[in-house]
Amino acid sequence: MATLYLLETRAAKNYKCSGCDEIIPRGTMHFRHDPHPMARLHRGEKYTHWCRKCVMATNPRPKEQVTRRLFVRRENIQRTDYQLSLFDVVRIELVGIGCNLSERLSGNPKLIHSLSPDEFEDFICNRLHAMGFEPRQIGSTFQADGGVDVIFWPRGSSSFPFLGAAQIKHHQNPKRREGPGTVRDFWGSISGRPFSAGIIVTNTSFSPSAEWFARQQNGLIRLRGFEDICRWLENNFSSEAEWREIPSTIELAPGMLVKIR
Ligand SMILES: [Zn+2]
Structure with missing residues (x-):
């Protein structure tokens, strides 16, 4: 301990x-x-x-x-x-004063860009907490954290526990996009470890090739950017957009298609 x-x-x-x-x-x-x-x-x-x-x-x-x-x-x-x-x-x-960060930002989401990386991480943890997860920041404890900044799991007595890993990337410049290298490295850190979900959150956006790489991982990795954060600021966690990695149809056996939504 x-x-x-x-x-x-x-x-x-x-x-x-x-x-x-x-x-x-x-x-x-x-x-x-x-x-x-x-x-x-x-x-x-x-x-x-x-x-x-x-x-x-x-x-x-x-x-x-x-x-x-x-x-x-x-x-x-x-x-x-x-x-x-x-x-x-x-x-x-x-x-606990930091909990007000979300309130402050909801009036003007663009202020997100002026946060420090630590504040941004606190803020994302605040949102993960609001989603019903228990977030735990690990970045400052372990140097070789393999790009995992936060580990999270369902809070309370979930009948379906799992471990999630999050990497949190803050950029001062709103135009700076995350490229495929970030996603590939993160995937390398969490695949083969007991994580059931990985999420990379940035206050900017992802390049098309980063999105492409994430899509190849069958939903293990989700990418969330500025637009997603704006929704989270409004406590909107059930948007259709949260389902974008989950296909509408799955082929369970050749020719056997199951429609999910
Ligand atoms: Zn004592």
Whole structure:
């Protein structure tokens, strides 16, 4: 358990802080680490609870603002002394302000181009979250991430779990298109790994040959650009356009055509 994904929440009962062993009284704000569902199933990894003092002492970056999760290295908690400044305590209250990014952008989607790459990634995670996924940003943790910036899976108790991989490309210049190289590299990273869906999101668009390459992968890779993001900003996730990689007819056996839509 090297990385903690901490959700700030009220303690449902008395917990013992996994960092300092102090009691976290029921009803007080604290942080809960939610292990990945698979880690919970296979390795029996448990939810753990952390007091504010321990977490704030690591001076966490307000990273996963979308899911309101803080991203803290486990070992940082043990190494710190517990000198807290008022600044740290105040700063944590601000976590979550990034959720307003989507609201701000919906008035003027073109502002997307002026975001920083990190802000754009936060924003896309916010939209994935709105679609019902649990997004997890991984780019800053692993250098050799093979072009996967975010992993996501259906949130809640889905009866059909799967893992998705996303690569998020931000360009300042709205005219810059993603070419086939990006798609080919991404495909190389996710094929042969346990991903059932891959998505490349850019704030611009894709070249025709990039679109062509993606189409050859039988729907494993979806490309989403500025126009798609504009729909997502309006919380419209069920547009016909989301189905464009899914054929209207499938040939299951020679001559046996099944019409899907
Ligand atoms: Zn503690």
